[in-house]
Amino acid sequence: MTHITDAVLVIILLSVLLSLGSNRLKALVEIMALQGIMVSLVPLLLEYKAEVHHGGIIFFQIMILIKGVLIPWLLYMAVQRIAIKREVEPIIGYHASLLAGLVVIFVSTIVTQKLHLTLAAGRELLLITAITTLAAGLFLMMSRRKAITQVIGYLMLENGIYLTGTALTKQSHTLYVVEFGVLLDLLVGVMIMGIILHNIKDAFDDVDTTFLGSLKD
Amino acid sequence: MESMLSFLLATLAAPLFPGIILKVKAFFAGKKGPPLLIKYYTLAKLLRKGSVYSTSTSFVFKMGPTVSFATALMALLFFPLAGVKPVFFFHGDVIVLFYIMGIGRFFTILAALDTASPFEGMGAAREAFFSTLAEATVFMVLILFYRMNGSLSFTDYFQSQNPITLMSPNGSLLLFVVVSMFMILLTENSRVPVDDPATHLELTMIHEVMILDHSGPDLALIELGAFYKLFFYAAFISHLLIPAKFAGGAAGGAVFVGTLAMIYVAIGVTESITARFKMNLVPKYILTSFALVTFAAILTTMGLV
Amino acid sequence: MIEYVFILPVLGGLMALFLPTTLGRGLLIITAFLHLQLTVLGWLGKLTPAFINFFKVTPEGMLVLLVTSFIFALISIYAVAYVSETGLKNEPVFICCMLLFLGTMSMVALSDHPIVLWISIEATTLVSAPLIFIKRSKEALEATWKYVMICSVGIALALLGCFFITLSMDIGNVDVPLSFSSLNQVAKQLDPLWLKAGFVFVIIGFGTKMGLAPMHTWLPDAHSQAPSAVSALLSGALLNCAFLGIYKVHALMNVAGLGAFSSNVLIGFGLFSVLVAGIFILNQPDYKRMLAYSSIENMGVIAFGVGVGGIAGYGAILHLIHHSLLKSSLFLSSGNILLGFGTKLVPKVGNMVKLFPKTFVSFFAGFAGISGFPPFGIFISEILIIIGAFQAGRYVSVGVLIFGLILVFAGAARIVMDISFGETSQEVLIKEKFFRIMPSFVLLLTSIGLCIWIPDGIYQKILHTIQIIGGGIHG
Numbered sequence A: 001m002t003h004i005t006d007a008v009l010v011i012i013l014l015s016v017l018l019s020l021g022s023n024r025l026k027a028l029v030e031i032m033a034l035q036g037i038m039v040s041l042v043p044l045l046l047e048y049k050a051e052v053h054h055g056g057i058i059f060f061q062i063m064i065l066i067k068g069v070l071i072p073w074l075l076y077m078a079v080q081r082i083a084i085k086r087e088v089e090p091i092i093g094y095h096a097s098l099l100a101g102l103v104v105i106f107v108s109t110i111v112t113q114k115l116h117l118t119l120a121a122g123r124e125l126l127l128i129t130a131i132t133t134l135a136a137g138l139f140l141m142m143s144r145r146k147a148i149t150q151v152i153g154y155l156m157l158e159n160g161i162y163l164t165g166t167a168l169t170k171q172s173h174t175l176y177v178v179e180f181g182v183l184l185d186l187l188v189g190v191m192i193m194g195i196i197l198h199n200i201k202d203a204f205d206d207v208d209t210t211f212l213g214s215l216k217d
Numbered sequence B: 001m002e003s004m005l006s007f008l009l010a011t012l013a014a015p016l017f018p019g020i021i022l023k024v025k026a027f028f029a030g031k032k033g034p035p036l037l038i039k040y041y042t043l044a045k046l047l048r049k050g051s052v053y054s055t056s057t058s059f060v061f062k063m064g065p066t067v068s069f070a071t072a073l074m075a076l077l078f079f080p081l082a083g084v085k086p087v088f089f090f091h092g093d094v095i096v097l098f099y100i101m102g103i104g105r106f107f108t109i110l111a112a113l114d115t116a117s118p119f120e121g122m123g124a125a126r127e128a129f130f131s132t133l134a135e136a137t138v139f140m141v142l143i144l145f146y147r148m149n150g151s152l153s154f155t156d157y158f159q160s161q162n163p164i165t166l167m168s169p170n171g172s173l174l175l176f177v178v179v180s181m182f183m184i185l186l187t188e189n190s191r192v193p194v195d196d197p198a199t200h201l202e203l204t205m206i207h208e209v210m211i212l213d214h215s216g217p218d219l220a221l222i223e224l225g226a227f228y229k230l231f232f233y234a235a236f237i238s239h240l241l242i243p244a245k246f247a248g249g250a251a252g253g254a255v256f257v258g259t260l261a262m263i264y265v266a267i268g269v270t271e272s273i274t275a276r277f278k279m280n281l282v283p284k285y286i287l288t289s290f291a292l293v294t295f296a297a298i299l300t301t302m303g304l305v
Numbered sequence C: 001m002i003e004y005v006f007i008l009p010v011l012g013g014l015m016a017l018f019l020p021t022t023l024g025r026g027l028l029i030i031t032a033f034l035h036l037q038l039t040v041l042g043w044l045g046k047l048t049p050a051f052i053n054f055f056k057v058t059p060e061g062m063l064v065l066l067v068t069s070f071i072f073a074l075i076s077i078y079a080v081a082y083v084s085e086t087g088l089k090n091e092p093v094f095i096c097c098m099l100l101f102l103g104t105m106s107m108v109a110l111s112d113h114p115i116v117l118w119i120s121i122e123a124t125t126l127v128s129a130p131l132i133f134i135k136r137s138k139e140a141l142e143a144t145w146k147y148v149m150i151c152s153v154g155i156a157l158a159l160l161g162c163f164f165i166t167l168s169m170d171i172g173n174v175d176v177p178l179s180f181s182s183l184n185q186v187a188k189q190l191d192p193l194w195l196k197a198g199f200v201f202v203i204i205g206f207g208t209k210m211g212l213a214p215m216h217t218w219l220p221d222a223h224s225q226a227p228s229a230v231s232a233l234l235s236g237a238l239l240n241c242a243f244l245g246i247y248k249v250h251a252l253m254n255v256a257g258l259g260a261f262s263s264n265v266l267i268g269f270g271l272f273s274v275l276v277a278g279i280f281i282l283n284q285p286d287y288k289r290m291l292a293y294s295s296i297e298n299m300g301v302i303a304f305g306v307g308v309g310g311i312a313g314y315g316a317i318l319h320l321i322h323h324s325l326l327k328s329s330l331f332l333s334s335g336n337i338l339l340g341f342g343t344k345l346v347p348k349v350g351n352m353v354k355l356f357p358k359t360f361v362s363f364f365a366g367f368a369g370i371s372g373f374p375p376f377g378i379f380i381s382e383i384l385i386i387i388g389a390f391q392a393g394r395y396v397s398v399g400v401l402i403f404g405l406i407l408v409f410a411g412a413a414r415i416v417m418d419i420s421f422g423e424t425s426q427e428v429l430i431k432e433k434f435f436r437i438m439p440s441f442v443l444l445l446t447s448i449g450l451c452i453w454i455p456d457g458i459y460q461k462i463l464h465t466i467q468i469i470g471g472g473i474h475g
Helices: A004-021 A025-046 A054-082 A094-114 A124-143 A147-168 A176-204 B002-013 B016-029 B038-048 B059-078 B093-114 B118-149 B154-159 B171-188 B216-241 B249-273 B279-301 C004-016 C021-043 C059-086 C091-110 C114-135 C138-171 C180-185 C192-210 C218-225 C228-255 C259-282 C287-308 C311-341 C357-370 C377-391 C395-421 C434-452 C456-467
Strands: none
Touching: A004 A025, A004 A094, A004 A124, A004 A147, A004 B171, A004 B279, A025 A054, A025 A124, A025 A147, A054 A147, A054 A176, A094 A124, A094 B279, A124 A147, A124 C138, A147 A176, A147 C138, A176 C114, A176 C138, B002 B059, B002 B216, B016 B038, B016 B216, B016 B249, B038 B216, B059 B093, B059 B216, B093 B118, B093 B154, B093 B216, B118 B154, B118 B171, B118 B279, B171 B216, B171 B249, B171 B279, B216 B249, C004 C021, C004 C091, C021 C059, C021 C091, C059 C091, C059 C228, C059 C311, C059 C434, C059 C456, C091 C114, C091 C228, C114 C138, C114 C192, C114 C218, C114 C228, C138 C192, C138 C218, C138 C228, C180 C228, C192 C228, C192 C259, C218 C228, C218 C287, C228 C259, C228 C287, C228 C311, C259 C287, C259 C395, C287 C311, C287 C377, C287 C395, C311 C357, C311 C377, C311 C434, C311 C456, C357 C377, C357 C395, C357 C434, C377 C395, C377 C434
């Protein structure tokens, strides 16, 4: 029997790689929606044997709703309204990005192996996925020109951190209230970024971050 | 005996499945679509005609269709279908097989070049380039399978004690392989989004432009070879999807054919909802498939999964 | 229930969205002073937390809370005078975000749970972003974008650090509620490797927010583009809050016996920040950016002092208080200069001594104070930090620190002299007004006052604060 958790993690990794190679903003947003849903499923799958509180179940539902539906919808609206050119416009090309993705997963595998002893059993793939998602998110932020792709990169980074959290810690420490707070912060953050994006579009007629370079020493 | 029977069935049934793709595409376009058996009719029509050869071509041009058809047929000889052992198998047959298919492609390209038409030369160059890239993915898959299974034969992959399927203990990694093999299937068989088999403009063609000058029975052979190749890749993926316990027997056969049909439907859906790439984005697409498999290979090589 | 300290401003802020502007201004000032009252009540020990899992009254938190509340009360007066004169668009949003900003910063000061701390620090970023953008210029837009993106990413890394700290509990088989106070009691059992990793990520994350080099790049942009009242808050209050996050983890490291590691990291970041600030301040054409770099320098000094420990720890906390007072005063004065001349460029402004005598006094005094001249508090705090570093035998580091301080002084002195006594052809746009001058003077006088006489309550709180990192007034 295949472990469903593993399958979900592999899908997350897939989404990471596809996002590095994707050249259309809409496709990128769709990939992020998939990733958001999968990421929110992971803790549920890890805990399915343990007692999950009612609060927990409701929390996970809200999380799927926010990460998988609400935030992608916000991004989608932003793409619709803001981007005249629907291409991603990379600073570092797609091929190099894909190779960078390979390097990232290679490094994260090595890192995970080094930490092998201090991990709960069966969480290796989870940690690899988490580190890869995190690093790829950072990479995406740096290597794409459009402001909206930076937001997407930030989301991916956040997904990676969330996965690291679930990979490494017991759920009992982080009460759901706390996780809910983190989620809320994320949501508000994306909304504020969206508003700024809109203003960037109004001010510069584009969402290219190269316009944002006038303040310097 | 059983092997020969399944092989024969496969050769006979292969032209049926592309009809499914056409049906799906027609459904998405809101049309009725051609009958399922359309490809048989086309083949019969082509076989009844005579071939026309340009005076500027040599024997190479005539060899092209025959060799490409023969190699595609050989691929099916080595491939286990629905839990039945293939007609031939030996350790290392996968490598031979992929190179035999390479020979087929080589002769198709030669034949195209032989016409000295600029269009066909262009198509040949593209075909050579893209399939070179795709080969990287295919061999990465083989490396991965070797790590997982320790053998180099299709029979061992799918019918040994430790078969490679999505349902095996570390099978979730094969999701990568399934996705990337599907991408390779689309590339190698000139489907959307890499190539459009139904396009009308020679400039944008890859595969179709190479065979512009073939006619009659020659064209029929090429088409039939293409069906076999598509069938081979689709069967490859369906083996990955089917749990080992379903192999063999009538039930196994039914599951196999069902999965196969699903893959063809998937191709049809992909063709209906995606547009083809600009030519300069195709390498990125193929490289993505390579990266996916390499992901899986790294994960298994590290012995973590 | 001490949670009222942040609930009150948040409610006030949400209310301000629906009020007409004049009422909103009143609400801002009233809430600010009510907040000060609540803070004082908290200091007197009349209020206790209701959600003990998440919040706690800690000496370091109370210090930061008091400073924040005090300067916010004064800044609110300035802000009201400022908006009534300049006529800001979106005034309800401005008032709302100011109050929310106060609320989230108070929440930082009170939080005891690492992730609640994280949530509130991230929340400060989010509610202060509209404040930076309030002028709606292209530059403000750019500054806001950088602020939000860089700080969000930085703080996201801090979240990772918090998770690592949680992991160190699991590996050490410690089962206590996740909060700094309970972790401090079992610190020895935590897994040292993961704790170290956690500290590194936390200092990178919260260090971004605190403005430690090389993660400081957002700070000069944001501080120079925001309206001056907001800059004063960002510099005087927000940076302290981020520091609080680092400090709490540093304290945990000390209790866990890893103090040497975290001290060295802090000293390294501190020195680097001082140097970077010194280099960038030398040829700075923009006086608000100059002040921003000076903030980076002072945060570096604080990090250095805390890292050195001992009497320097005392100096660092003192430095934190006085820097907040002086720097917010300076930003408020610079706001007056900006209103008066309409430009932030040093070459275009000048002759302040004739045109704006009162602002000149406050700006110049503030500059003297921030550069470490008596009778202002930074004189004492820097001397204590330097003595502490000598006592700890960190001769090289202290040499670098002094070099950096001289660089900053040299760069800043040129600018201040230019503004004060240089020639200008610029016309005076808006004259100085009492309510825009008074807050700066009160802040300056407070710094002088605290230098001469520290109330015993504050003195004890500082000692309690630094006790945990092995600091004390006797070295």
